[in-house]
Amino acid sequence: MVTRKEKMLWALYGMVLVFLFLLSSTNLFIKEKETQVYGVSVIIEDTSDDNYVNFKKGMDLAAMEFHADVSFITLYDKGSKKQQEELILREQQDGCKALVVSPVDGDEILKMQAEKRINVPLVLLNSEAGAAGDKAAGAIGFDYYHMGQELGLRITEEQKGKKVYLFGGQNPDEVSGRFRDGILSVLEPAGYEVVPQKASGEGGWKAAAGEIAQRDGGQAVIAALDPVSLAEAAQAFSEPDLLPEIGGLYGRGTTVRLLNYLDRGVIQGLCVTDDFSAGYLSVKTAAELAGNQAAEGYGYLKSCFIRQEDLRDLEYEKMLYPME
Structure with missing residues (x-):
């Protein structure tokens, strides 16, 4: 037979269990740490x-x-x-x-x-x-000055002509300015004639590239300081029947459009980040x-300098086409 004392103990145990349940299911006594956003x-x-x-x-x-x-x-x-x-x-x-x-x-x-x-x-x-x-x-x-030096060095190794047309040099931003200085630090001591180009309005660099190709043909080498001028120049040479080929088109950028131009051989060398x-x-x-x-x-x-064949390299593929 259950005594009165035992009944009181069982009741007390029940109260403790209820209390512990409430304690574990609410933050009344134990505050959860809020995530700071x-x-x-x-x-x-x-x-x-x-x-x-x-x-x-x-x-x-x-x-x-x-x-x-x-x-x-x-x-x-x-x-x-x-x-x-x-x-x-x-x-x-x-x-x-x-x-x-x-x-x-x-x-x-x-x-x-x-x-x-x-x-x-x-x-x-x-x-x-x-x-x-x-x-x-x-x-x-990124070290854009060093990147420009790397591009200038590749031009001296690959191009026999001594004239390089510089695109995107009008009022360059900080990045383009450092990239330009790096290019000049290599090309000028090597005896290259660096010719800054001017362009105005949308499509101006495309028109400038066309004029250079008609005038200099296979001897022309273009180095673009920014992705915009590079894309316009590449567009000019993306339809080979319209313009004669040039000696080389170089620049910087990682957009899919520029990588596609590199893959098609329109761009010869690209600095990527x-x-x-x-x-x-x-x-x-x-x-x-x-x-x-x-x-x-x-x-x-x-940052790296890459050519067409490097696009199939797993290391560059991971960098240029990262998974989300």
């Missing part, structure tokens, strides 16, 4: 994201892994310092916790930081400007800085 604004120097396809894939992966809410913002007017400054201030006012900026003018961005107009962590993309101010800052990018890693590391660094963590320094990221 950091707003990161990525502001580039261009009006289009055509050259940022692989970058955005890396960016999106890092956003998932490091709990970042990323906004990708382009300019309305390409190369406008004033507009980029306005966008930086707007995103900051709207509550972003970190900025990733591919600057029109790196020194101007750092001046904003030094003057406390930028008061969130800053990651500079593809800029030689060093970190300044008392806020955490990082840098992700690991844009996926750049996107991933820029957002990773921004999220770490926003969370008051020490961000790792990465130095210059990987």
Whole structure:
């Protein structure tokens, strides 16, 4: 026979079990750690994201892994310092916790930081400007000067002519300027005549390429400083029946369009960059800085000079066509 004392013990046990159940199924007493999500604004120097396809894939992966809410913002007017400054201030006012900026003018961005107009962590993309101010800052990018030297060296090895036409040299941005300086540092001491070309309006570089081909034919060598002028020049030679062949077309870029031109033999040599890693590391660094963590320094990221046959190489294939 169950005694009164035993009944009370069983009742007490039941109450304890109910209490433990409630304790385990609610956060009344034990608070679950909330995941901190950091707003990161990525502001580039261009009006289009055509050259940022692989970058955005890396960016999106890092956003998932490091709990970042990323906004990708382009300019309305390409190369406008004033507009980029306005966008930086707007995103900051709207509550972003970190900025990733591919600057029109790196020194101007750092001046904003030094003057406390930028008061969130800053990651500079593809800029030689060093970190300044008392806020955490990082840098992700490629050695475009060395890349230009590599391109210049390949031209001296492959081209017998001594004249090289330079496309995209009118008011070049930071990246194109460093790339140009690297090319000139090799070609000029080697005795090459480097001829800067001018073009105006949409299709201007295509027209300039056609004129050079008609005039110089197989002796003409073109080096393009940016993906846009390279794509226009390649378009001019993509239909061989319309224009005579030239000695060589070289440049930089990782868009599918340019890679297709390389695969077809329209472009002879292309400098390419690991844009996926750049996107991933820029957002990773921004999220770490926003969370008051020490961000790792990465130095210059990987870049390569490739020819048509290299597109079948597994190493380059992974870099140029990354999986999401």
